[in-house]
Amino acid sequence: MPKPQVDPTATLGLRVDRGSPVPLYFQLAQQLEAAIEQGALTPGSLLGNEIELAARLGLSRPTVRQAIQSLVDKGLLVRRRGVGTQVVHSRVSRPLELSSLYDDLETAGQRPTSRVLVNALVPASADLAGVLGVTEGADVHRVERLRLAHGEPIAYLVNHLPAGLLDLDTDRLEATGLYRLLRCAGITLHSARQSIGARAATSAEAERLEEAEGAPLLTMERTTYDDTGRAVEFGAHAYRPSRYSFDFQLLARS
Amino acid sequence: MPKPQVDPTATLGLRVDRGSPVPLYFQLAQQLEAAIEQGALTPGSLLGNEIELAARLGLSRPTVRQAIQSLVDKGLLVRRRGVGTQVVHSRVSRPLELSSLYDDLETAGQRPTSRVLVNALVPASADLAGVLGVTEGADVHRVERLRLAHGEPIAYLVNHLPAGLLDLDTDRLEATGLYRLLRCAGITLHSARQSIGARAATSAEAERLEEAEGAPLLTMERTTYDDTGRAVEFGAHAYRPSRYSFDFQLLARS
DNA sequence: TCAATCCTTATGTCCGGACAATCGGACTAC
DNA sequence: GTAGTCCGATTGTCCGGACATAAGGATTGA
Numbered sequence: 351m352p353k354p355q356v357d358p359t360a361t362l363g364l365r366v367d368r369g370s371p372v373p374l375y376f377q378l379a380q381q382l383e384a385a386i387e388q389g390a391l392t393p394g395s396l397l398g399n400e401i402e403l404a405a406r407l408g409l410s411r412p413t414v415r416q417a418i419q420s421l422v423d424k425g426l427l428v429r430r431r432g433v434g435t436q437v438v439h440s441r442v443s444r445p446l447e448l449s450s451l452y453d454d455l456e457t458a459g460q461r462p463t464s465r466v467l468v469n470a471l472v473p474a475s476a477d478l479a480g481v482l483g484v485t486e487g488a489d490v491h492r493v494e495r496l497r498l499a500h501g502e503p504i505a506y507l508v509n510h511l512p513a514g515l516l517d518l519d520t521d522r523l524e525a526t527g528l529y530r531l532l533r534c535a536g537i538t539l540h541s542a543r544q545s546i547g548a549r550a551a552t553s554a555e556a557e558r559l560e561e562a563e564g565a566p567l568l569t570m571e572r573t574t575y576d577d578t579g580r581a582v583e584f585g586a587h588a589y590r591p592s593r594y595s596f597d598f599q600l601l602a603r604s
Numbered sequence: 605m606p607k608p609q610v611d612p613t614a615t616l617g618l619r620v621d622r623g624s625p626v627p628l629y630f631q632l633a634q635q636l637e638a639a640i641e642q643g644a645l646t647p648g649s650l651l652g653n654e655i656e657l658a659a660r661l662g663l664s665r666p667t668v669r670q671a672i673q674s675l676v677d678k679g680l681l682v683r684r685r686g687v688g689t690q691v692v693h694s695r696v697s698r699p700l701e702l703s704s705l706y707d708d709l710e711t712a713g714q715r716p717t718s719r720v721l722v723n724a725l726v727p728a729s730a731d732l733a734g735v736l737g738v739t740e741g742a743d744v745h746r747v748e749r750l751r752l753a754h755g756e757p758i759a760y761l762v763n764h765l766p767a768g769l770l771d772l773d774t775d776r777l778e779a780t781g782l783y784r785l786l787r788c789a790g791i792t793l794h795s796a797r798q799s800i801g802a803r804a805a806t807s808a809e810a811e812r813l814e815e816a817e818g819a820p821l822l823t824m825e826r827t828t829y830d831d832t833g834r835a836v837e838f839g840a841h842a843y844r845p846s847r848y849s850f851d852f853q854l855l856a857r858s
Numbered sequence: 859t860c861a862a863t864c865c866t867t868a869t870g871t872c873c874g875g876a877c878a879a880t881c882g883g884a885c886t887a888c
Numbered sequence: 889g890t891a892g893t894c895c896g897a898t899t900g901t902c903c904g905g906a907c908a909t910a911a912g913g914a915t916t917g918a
Contacts, residue, residue, distance in 0.1 A: 393833055394832070394833065423677075425794070425795050428794070428831050438794065438795075438831070438833055439829070439832060439833015439834070446700065446854060447854070447856075447857060448854045448855065448856040448857070538856075539856050540679070540682070540692065540855070540856055541679050541692075541853060541854060541855050541856065542853070542854045543851075543852075543853050543854075544850075544851070544852055544853070544854060545849050545850065545851045546800055546822075546849060546850040546851075547822055547845050547848075547849035547850070548802035548820045548821060548822040548843075548845040549820055549845055550819070550820050564818075565804070565820075566802045566803055566804050566819075566820030566821065567802060567820065568800075568801055568802040568822075575693070577682050577692070578648070578693060579647055579648065579692050579693015580693070589802075591801050591802035591803055594801075595799050595800060595801035596798075596799065596800040596801070597797075597798070597799045597800075598797075598798055599795060599796065599797050599798070600700060600701070600702045600795060600796045600797075600798060601702065601794070601795050602701075602702040602792075602793050602794055602795065603701060603702070
């Protein structure tokens with residue numbers, strides 16, 4: 351006797367719009383993701399085989415596979431050869447993204463504000479020149495900012511950028527994040543190298559962040575590269591650990 | 605007059621072994637990655653179009669695309685429609701992995717050692733029970749370890765695991781990392797939620813880590829899940845910031 | 859009763875082709 | 889000279905099929 355074979359995707363009302371400019375695999379992936387998010391696809395449930403799903407939607411199997419693969423890459427699904435594709439139990443948040451503190455705070459529901467303390471052109475030190483890939487002594491932008499949320503200082507941010515990349519208007523720096531300015535200038539961010547550590551606050555930092563001297567600070571140094579491999583930014587940030595921590599999700603590499 | 609059309613992959617001696625059980629796309633990806641690593645493919649150079657590459661290797665275009673895509677996902681290549689596929693300039697290190705401190709130290713050339721301070725079964729507190737998905741008061745393993753490298757303390761690690769998942773032998777805990785034990789027990793790690801912060805050392809921590817009381821410590825809390833969604837481990841770690849920091853690379857999402 | 863084997867099922871890999879979208883340069887018109 | 893247009897090149901998307909491989913259950917044998 352064959353078992354009932356309840357395919358949870360059968361009752362989901364999945365459909366794709368071939369007239370849309372949105373790729374078919376992407377439409378499907380979005381609908382599946384929404385179904386998982388809303389609990390229509392319960393964790394642990396099998397998805398029903400790809401062939402059938404493709405036939406039901408009038409798609410080819412490669413297209414369905416591409417959709418499923420994108421969700422596997424996101425950590426929402428797990429495939430098992432000979433078994434099927436399964437919804438992962440654990441609730442996934444987004445993995446660590448190449449995002450700015452400003453955006454992080456904004457999505458967390460805070461209303462971040464910035465106070466620009468320094469915005470000037472300075473000659474690059476040897477270390478900085480090496481990191482940014484410019485010649486020593488060449489002009490670089492130096493930006494020092496204090497980031498606040500609800501009037502309380504969150505972080506003290508020191509950034510250096512190669513000169514000539516974009517014009518850094520103090521007003522715009524106060525209104526938004528640095529990453530958004532870079533993107534608006536036509537720079538496509540590609541990757542970043544980060545280092546997260548901790549150290550005691552210097553007296554200057556302590557005063558700006560309203561902490562005691564020697565208080566523990568969470569630190570982050572980051573070099574950001576665009577898709578041509580140029581270093582476009584080097585930042586050294588100090589966060590108040592009582593107000594900020596780095597939360598993220600990791601996925602095992604296949 | 606047609607331009608020279610120097611395709612750097614033409615002189616690379618790429619070839620695939622159809623008798624091998626390793627997938628063709630994977631063979632190609634490995635060879636391309638090696639070529640990039642060794643500098644045979646210089647940053648910024650175009651790769652030559654997929655059709656030609658496929659023809660030269662006797663492969664189909666989808667297979668070549670799959671190989672290239674895997675390297676794009678790794679951040680080694682960038683594709684541009686209408687232009688071509690380009691080697692990224694910036695040197696990539698590995699992105700942040702789901703790895704244990706033990707493995708991290710080992711690959712960094714250190715010879716880590718562990719000292720197990722506590723290895724016992726304790727009733728789960730309400731918080732811990734919620735995190736691990738067990739009932740409050742149920743038995744859980746509690747493991748406290750001190751991790752050292754070159755005889756110096758690096759981190760103080762407190763981990764909790766659901767009982768019955770695996771037998772935690774103190775000797776084996778001292779000989780290797782917790783993640784390796786989990787994998788050996790047939791548990792396939794899938795994802796983890798992490799939070800990195802900082803705080804001042806308590807007197808007990810200070811003594812174990814040979815720091816002063818109130819010294820800044822780098823902290824990490826992590827819940828690890830297997831591929832069925834079960835929480836398999838919750839860890840609260842404290843690192844000496846002078847000896848350890850979290851270094852990793854981020855890729856922009858698509 | 860237990861173990862080895864076969865069979866079903868589902869994903870993994872691979873093919874060859876087709877058309878669309880986009881980029882960049884060359885060309886043309888003003 | 890400058891702006892708009894056209895066109896070739898290249899990747900993006902999609903199709904329909906084929907066979908291989910692994911996992912799990914059912915069957916068979918000892």
